Amino acid sequence: MLFERLLKEADEHNIRVYENPLSSKIKGLYGDGIVWLNRRLPTSIEKSCVLAEELGHYHTSSGDILNQKDIRNRKQEKRARNWAYEKLVPLEKFIEAYEAGVCNRYELAEFLDVTEEFLEQAIVHYKEKHGLFIQVGKHLVYFEPFGVFHLFNE
Template sequence: MNDFEMFLDEVFQEVPVLEGSLDEDGFEGLYRDGRIYIEKNLDTMKKKELLVEEYCHHKTSVGDIINYADFESRKQESAARRMALEKLVPLDRLIECAFSGSIGKYECAEFLDVTPETLEAAIKHYSSTIGQVYLHNGCILRFNEYSVTVLNTGLH
């Protein structure tokens, strides 16, 4: 079972997920009327990322937030995106990535099974919310542009 299927099983316990053709102004994923809609013609990594983000909208958003010109819509979009990044790229997995010897954006993204853009967004999110250096589960993490370094490698 791949990551997408595992997330799908988890999410489907709470909210229906429908895969199909989305003809709505180029959207690849939507949360609407208590359902998650995912474009069926995407690769499984992209579907997984969209599924997690739309599930986070289910958990955090209220009302129709498609109008990004509206401040409240942007605020709710941002909250769901941050939650999705933390679910897709948790700190423990970043530590595993660092210990695996993966370096660089593409190698780390492949290890974590996310797109390079999602990895970059997660690193920026963590850097801006918890700082460039952070203690997590006994590991001192330093966030780089596209990866994380564990500074106290002898402790793990």
């Protein structure tokens, strides 16, 4: 299961993960080698998405970035989210889903073990990064409209 794999990765980096009741607006926090997840998160899938973002902070952020009015802090927040998108939704997984017969975004989110909202934001991230599409091996992954197409050999 994805959540357990992320917990193992956190442990490998000596990051402790705790679940505590937090403000309803806060899903998770990272600081000084500790991740706090909101105990009120309803599913392990949502916990995985939040934990991935908090691990993204470990890998990409520095300092106190709680004040999101500061553009530098917002940039660090975005970097951490982007890290999480690429961790949980790598481009190759779109192709695996296509080859497995996944037909819609709901099924794709289920296949990837992420929330639909997280999937949507990952697609937005890839569109910002690569434009409307990118070639991955013998496939084209289109971000708008979303789809995967197999390229034929000449």
